Amino acid sequence: MLRTVAATAYLTPLREGGSLPGLVEADDDGMYVVKFRGAGQGTASLVAEVIVGELSRRLGVRVPELVRITIDGRTARLEPDEEVQELLNSSAGENLGMDYLPGSFGYDGIHWQPPAPEAATIRWIDAFAANIDRTWRNPNLLIWHRDLWAIDHGAALVFQHAWPPLERWATRRYDLSEHILAPVADTLGRAQLDALDAALAARITPELLDEVLNLVPGDWLLTMNAAIGDDRDAAAWRARYREYLLARLTDRAPWRPELAPVSS
Numbered sequence: 001m002l003r004t005v006a007a008t009a010y011l012t013p014l015r016e017g018g019s020l021p022g023l024v025e026a027d028d029d030g031m032y033v034v035k036f037r038g039a040g041q042g043t044a045s046l047v048a049e050v051i052v053g054e055l056s057r058r059l060g061v062r063v064p065e066l067v068r069i070t071i072d073g074r075t076a077r078l079e080p081d082e083e084v085q086e087l088l089n090s091s092a093g094e095n096l097g098m099d100y101l102p103g104s105f106g107y108d109g110i111h112w113q114p115p116a117p118e119a120a121t122i123r124w125i126d127a128f129a130a131n132i133d134r135t136w137r138n139p140n141l142l143i144w145h146r147d148l149w150a151i152d153h154g155a156a157l158v159f160q161h162a163w164p165p166l167e168r169w170a171t172r173r174y175d176l177s178e179h180i181l182a183p184v185a186d187t188l189g190r191a192q193l194d195a196l197d198a199a200l201a202a203r204i205t206p207e208l209l210d211e212v213l214n215l216v217p218g219d220w221l222l223t224m225n226a227a228i229g230d231d232r233d234a235a236a237w238r239a240r241y242r243e244y245l246l247a248r249l250t251d252r253a254p255w256r257p258e259l260a261p262v263s264s
């Protein structure tokens with residue numbers, strides 16, 4: 001289970017973010033960057049954050065701790081800004097919190113670079129999960145205590161918005177030519193990239209995916225799918241995600257970032 005905390009105060013919006021993330025204090029005295037269920041994409045981006053964030057963590061990538069953070073009417077009543085109040089009101093219940101890394105700064109690919117295997121691992125997972133949100137314009141990587149931390153996986157798993165035929169998603173290539181870690185990852189030779197690909201794919205077992213999928217609150221899965229009129233239960237949705245993710249492992253040549261020319 002992800003730990004659950006309760007929001008005590010909304011501190012400030014993080015204006016950079018497209019999904020209206022905010023910095024929130026919780027009853028464990030922690031500060032969290034919160035993705036609100038009442039914002040833009042609804043719970044779909046919260047689901048992607050948990051699945052891709054927790055999978056990345058298990059594959060050795062540093063991801064700040066993810067928690068479920070409850071928001072109630074009281075937090076909204078204390079908020080003077082009307083727009084924020086509305087966001088908080090429409091986000092009553094469980095939201096996604098990410099441990100705030102104080103003093104971290106955004107990775108720019110210039111002043112400091114991570115070890116190549118680390119860069120290649122993150123890029124591989126982004127290709128696997130169709131996360132196109134890791135470009136020079138929008139790196140979504142933080143440097144904290146001289147280490148690289150991955151954040152913001154809300155736009156990954158695009159298939160969950162439309163559930164295309166399994167075969168189409170399984171081999172679909174995404175344009176990662178602007179990936180901010182490409183120059184570092186590509187300093188590895190082909191043999192090392194092949195070995196990394198084989199090792200990462202082997203670690204993504206059905207059991208590992210179940211472990212990760214069970215961390216997603218069922219309510220988020222049901223909320224996002226109620227709109228499309230599909231009344232599968234949470235267990236059935238988790239099984240569907242597992243099927244889609246496993247399908248992508250069978251033939252990786254079409255989407256591996258270091259292979260084949262970029263189309264779209």
Ligand SMILES: Nc1ncnc2c1ncn2[C@@H]1O[C@H](COP(=O)(O)OP(=O)(O)OP(=O)(O)O)[C@@H](O)[C@H]1O
Nearest residue numbers: 014016017018019020021033064099100101151152
């Ligand atoms: N755990 C964290 N610790 C410190 N700062 C963070 C953390 N998470 C996010 N931020 C800061 O907040 C910004 C917005 O967060 P994030 O990228 O997750 O939101 P978003 O709305 O999905 O953003 P965008 O749509 O711009 O990619 C980040 O670029 C980063 O500067």
Ligand SMILES: [Mg+2]
Nearest residue numbers: 017138140152
């Ligand atoms: Mg972002």
